[in-house]
Amino acid sequence: MSAPDPHEPLKFAYWVPNVSGGLVTSDIEQRTDWGYEYNRKLAVLAEDNGFEYALSQVRYTASYGAAYQHESTGFSLALLLATQRLKVIAAVHPGLWHPGVLAKFIASADVISGGRAAVNVVSGWFKDEFTKLGEPWLEHDERYRRTEEFIRVLKELWTDDHAEFGGDFYRIHDFDIKPKPESRPHPEIFQGGNSTAARKLAGRVSDWYFSNGKDFDGFTEQVEEVTGYAAENDHTVRFGLNGFVIARETESEARDVLREIVAKANVDAVEGFRSAVKQAGKSTSDTKGMWADSEFQDLVQYNDGFRTGLIGTPEQIADRAIEYKRRGANLLLLGFLHYLEDVAHFGSDVLPVIRAKERDLARGAGAPEPATGRV
Numbered sequence: 001m002s003a004p005d006p007h008e009p010l011k012f013a014y015w016v017p018n019v020s021g022g023l024v025t026s027d028i029e030q031r032t033d034w035g036y037e038y039n040r041k042l043a044v045l046a047e048d049n050g051f052e053y054a055l056s057q058v059r060y061t062a063s064y065g066a067a068y069q070h071e072s073t074g075f076s077l078a079l080l081l082a083t084q085r086l087k088v089i090a091a092v093h094p095g096l097w098h099p100g101v102l103a104k105f106i107a108s109a110d111v112i113s114g115g116r117a118a119v120n121v122v123s124g125w126f127k128d129e130f131t132k133l134g135e136p137w138l139e140h141d142e143r144y145r146r147t148e149e150f151i152r153v154l155k156e157l158w159t160d161d162h163a164e165f166g167g168d169f170y171r172i173h174d175f176d177i178k179p180k181p182e183s184r185p186h187p188e189i190f191q192g193g194n195s196t197a198a199r200k201l202a203g204r205v206s207d208w209y210f211s212n213g214k215d216f217d218g219f220t221e222q223v224e225e226v227t228g229y230a231a232e233n234d235h236t237v238r239f240g241l242n243g244f245v246i247a248r249e250t251e252s253e254a255r256d257v258l259r260e261i262v263a264k265a266n267v268d269a270v271e272g273f274r275s276a277v278k279q280a281g282k283s284t285s286d287t288k289g290m291w292a293d294s295e296f297q298d299l300v301q302y303n304d305g306f307r308t309g310l311i312g313t314p315e316q317i318a319d320r321a322i323e324y325k326r327r328g329a330n331l332l333l334l335g336f337l338h339y340l341e342d343v344a345h346f347g348s349d350v351l352p353v354i355r356a357k358e359r360d361l362a363r364g365a366g367a368p369e370p371a372t373g374r375v
């Protein structure tokens, strides 16, 4: 397993709350708002507090604790226009988007924003979103086969003036997208999905593999397997890990917040979500993948974010962040309860501790220290 360069600062992304109900399915008070004005302020605050990326979610219809949703690509472009440095990753579904139309949209967004657009290609768990739109719901591994073609088509269209592709799902002939994106070689391609099919996909074509929340061993197991697939394909993949942050002055205060979130969980919504996500890795022959072994508490945070354990004092959170970095994380994808307050607190009280520990780590590795800059 190749650990990331200890001299490269850990990157941070946050989940854009473009879906109502926040990042936890709980009736605990949440001061997070899903609307544009709140999100615009948050994006500016985040780029000033050490966040290099924001990830917009995609949900098309009301469900499981999320009554309202803003569409991810349009919302991402709005956030790009409101910020200076933040890279915004839009979640997109093969099967609902044609890759040629998406390639065109993202190329424009990338040019308009000076090279800050990216995509998170998600293969989907929510069957109703397809069937109720009259679209076929493919079997799990077929969804991933389609996703691989989708990603290959995006790359081809973004980099070739005479794009050609002949696949089972997509056929492109002598197609020329102009303008080409500003990002070189092309906008970054993140991947959401952790099943065996997802891991192999990352090892072949994705720039980034996003892991659901995991403890140390769970994360290491994925890094080793995906890195192995990448090596077989002479491909390089980077790792982002999801985690829900509860930073408080004392560990017991932070744990009390977690207890309250779980105690006030919206049980019907969590159970509905649990039932729907059986369409993910659990539906495959080896049953590996996201939510395959999630318990009730894990599902209260949609992406198992409590498991990463970024809950406690700034010092404790920083220690865990560094350990994940040592185990292969290039990026932490973070969710918060009260975004505006918590992101500012993360930037002022947690990030400096992480950066100081990164400098110690780099010194231990015996080479120049990483940059001290917030981003």
Ligand SMILES: Cc1cc2nc3c(=O)[nH]c(=O)nc-3n(C[C@H](O)[C@H](O)[C@H](O)COP(=O)(O)O)c2cc1C
Residues within 6 Å of the ligand: 056, 057, 058, 059, 091, 120, 122, 123, 124, 125, 126, 191, 192, 193, 194, 195, 196, 197, 198, 210, 211, 212, 242, 279, 280, 281, 282, 288, 289, 290, 291, 303, 333
């Ligand atoms: C970081 C991350 C973000 C995701 N975002 C979305 C999303 O916005 N909308 C969605 O429907 N699925 C999203 N997914 C879920 C994926 O579509 C996929 O269904 C899920 O990862 C299950 O994959 P698996 O079957 O390979 O384990 C996301 C997954 C990850 C890891």
